[in-house]
Amino acid sequence: MTTLHLIAMQPQAGSGGGGIFSALVPILLVFLIFYFMILRPQQKKQKDREKLLSGIQKGDKIITVGGMHGTVIGLEEKTVLVQITDEVKVKFERSAISTINRPGTDAVGKTS
Secondary structure, three states: OHHHHHHHHOOOOOOOOOHHHHHHHHHHHHHHHHHHHHHHHHHHHHHHHHHHHHOOOOOOEEEEOOOOEEEEEEEOOOEEEEEOOOOOEEEEEHHHEEEEEOOOOOEEEOOO
16 A cells, blocks of 8 residues: 555656746746835835935925924924924924925825
8 A cells, every 4th residue: 555655646757847947936926026016116105205305495394203393494414493483493303204395385295
């Protein structure tokens, strides 16, 4: 009985051709799907965000990721000075800005 079992499990002479290729195709398909569904949109979103943050101007009304509303009154390379009220001015990192509302327009940038 064991002999029959071993004979039945032996590979056939014609099978096994293209084994490496057929094993790589599913891996490549998964990688392509991963790239087009996750990596590429994320890179585009990051470019848009960098463009948004580099385009901040004095007078822009902003909303920070913490929900603070204010008006940009000063710019530095990595920070912005935001006026919250007449007497309160706060310095934020540019990366802390989530939305820019330019006077007379709708929201310029939102991150989700």
